Amino acid sequence: MRRIIIALFCLTSAATTASAQKYEQLAQTPPMGWNSWNRFGCNVSEKLVREMADAMVASGMRDAGYRYVNVDDCWHGARDSLGFIQPDPTRFPNGMKALADSLHARGLKLGLYSDAGWRTCGGKPGSRGYEFQDALQYARWGVDYLKYDWCNADSLKASGAYMTMRDALAKAGRPIVLSICEWGDNLPWTWARPVGHLWRTTGDITNCWDCEQNHGSWSSWGVLRILDKQKGLRQYAGPGHWNDPDMLEVGNGMAPDEDRAHFAMWAMLAAPLIAGNDLRTMSPATRALLANRDVIAVDQDSLGVQGFAYQTTMDGLEIWFKPLAGGDWAMAVLNRASAPRPVTFDFAREYVSDDLSKRSADFGTVTYHVRDLWTGRDVGTTAKPLAATVGGHDVAIYRLRKA
Numbered sequence: 001m002r003r004i005i006i007a008l009f010c011l012t013s014a015a016t017t018a019s020a021q022k023y024e025q026l027a028q029t030p031p032m033g034w035n036s037w038n039r040f041g042c043n044v045s046e047k048l049v050r051e052m053a054d055a056m057v058a059s060g061m062r063d064a065g066y067r068y069v070n071v072d073d074c075w076h077g078a079r080d081s082l083g084f085i086q087p088d089p090t091r092f093p094n095g096m097k098a099l100a101d102s103l104h105a106r107g108l109k110l111g112l113y114s115d116a117g118w119r120t121c122g123g124k125p126g127s128r129g130y131e132f133q134d135a136l137q138y139a140r141w142g143v144d145y146l147k148y149d150w151c152n153a154d155s156l157k158a159s160g161a162y163m164t165m166r167d168a169l170a171k172a173g174r175p176i177v178l179s180i181c182e183w184g185d186n187l188p189w190t191w192a193r194p195v196g197h198l199w200r201t202t203g204d205i206t207n208c209w210d211c212e213q214n215h216g217s218w219s220s221w222g223v224l225r226i227l228d229k230q231k232g233l234r235q236y237a238g239p240g241h242w243n244d245p246d247m248l249e250v251g252n253g254m255a256p257d258e259d260r261a262h263f264a265m266w267a268m269l270a271a272p273l274i275a276g277n278d279l280r281t282m283s284p285a286t287r288a289l290l291a292n293r294d295v296i297a298v299d300q301d302s303l304g305v306q307g308f309a310y311q312t313t314m315d316g317l318e319i320w321f322k323p324l325a326g327g328d329w330a331m332a333v334l335n336r337a338s339a340p341r342p343v344t345f346d347f348a349r350e351y352v353s354d355d356l357s358k359r360s361a362d363f364g365t366v367t368y369h370v371r372d373l374w375t376g377r378d379v380g381t382t383a384k385p386l387a388a389t390v391g392g393h394d395v396a397i398y399r400l401r402k403a
């Protein structure tokens with residue numbers, strides 16, 4: 001009897017003291033999907049989301065791996081008399097459960113947005129003080145992904161605020177990806193691994209190559225600016241816990257070369273691939289880029305190791321490598337400048353070694369096949385120097401496979 005009492009005591013105390021866990025099996029590769037913010041801002045509706053889901057299927061993007069359809073800020077209506085958040089009834093007349101059901105029926109998933117503060121960045125009701133109730137509501141609706149922002153958080157401590165939402169999601173009982181969006185201000189890579197599945201590393205992206213857009217109290221950043229802010233972070237990423245350099249601007253107005261450089265470098269970073277353009281009206285070139293399975297495979301590689309700059313030159317050329325599962329490597333040549341550049345890379349003289357993944361490629365002794373991931377064609381082996389011209393603001397990207 002005494003033993004039973006002691007066992008019961010241990011069980012109850014474990015139940016009350018153990019903190020909740022994040023759902024571990026989610027986002028084993030970087031999440032892929034679409035999000036409304038970059039192109040539509042606050043102008044979201046059920047109609048828009050359903051049309052985007054249709055386009056995601058019809059364009060082949062779903063079958064290429066894009067699954068999350070994420071409604072960003074401004075879907076919210078008011079809280080009901082019990083405090084449960086409701087969608088804006090005019091914008092989402094059939095409610096979120098019906099929307100989630102119809103996405104699930106098509107092999108897609110629903111993402112929603114909230115904020116750790118009392119109001120979202122767009123001024124809608126935030127989750128502060130309602131975390132467990134909001135998580136319960138999302139779970140009831142069948143939500144699969146929560147982007148959780150950081151506006152109006154006053155003096156909240158970031159790690160604590162995000163842990164509260166993690167615990168709330170765990171209690172609600174539905175596996176929901178937690179996307180931490182506090183812009184890197186509180187170094188989430190140092191504390192967020194047991195908390196969320198991805199964390200923003202920077203402020204917002206904007207659709208330019210190398211600019212800063214100053215909005216007064218904050219700035220948004222072009223592709224190169226965001227890329228450069230990823231330095232030193234690769235050791236924090238891996239399956240189930242990713243650095244998030246923000247959503248894609250592909251198809252939102254940059255030049256085609258810039259779009260593909262952006263996409264390729266995000267793949268080299270093992271970044272979440274969350275499209276942010278209008279999938280209903282995108283050009284065939286944009287569609288082909290977003291659905292490029294070879295580049296997607298670099299991003300989604302099961303090893304889950306973020307790539308790194310191997311060589312950088314003063315004139316803006318960067319050679320990147322990313323170790324892949326099964327002994328392959330991805331290699332990218334980024335031309336930051338606006339003029340095209342001839343590039344020669346004599347593999348036989350190079351020894352690429354990565355302390356993080358404990359992987360190395362001694363091209364002097366081991367030969368690899370080289371496949372150009374834009375054309376899908378083999379272009380020779382590493383036994384000969386690679387010679388290519390990389391356009392201005394463009395990337396050449398290859399997959400190396402042991403011969």
Ligand code: GLA
Nearest residue numbers: 037072073121122149181204
């Ligand atoms: C912040 C986030 C953006 C977007 C907006 C919505 O700026 O960083 O990605 O979610 O809020 O208001």
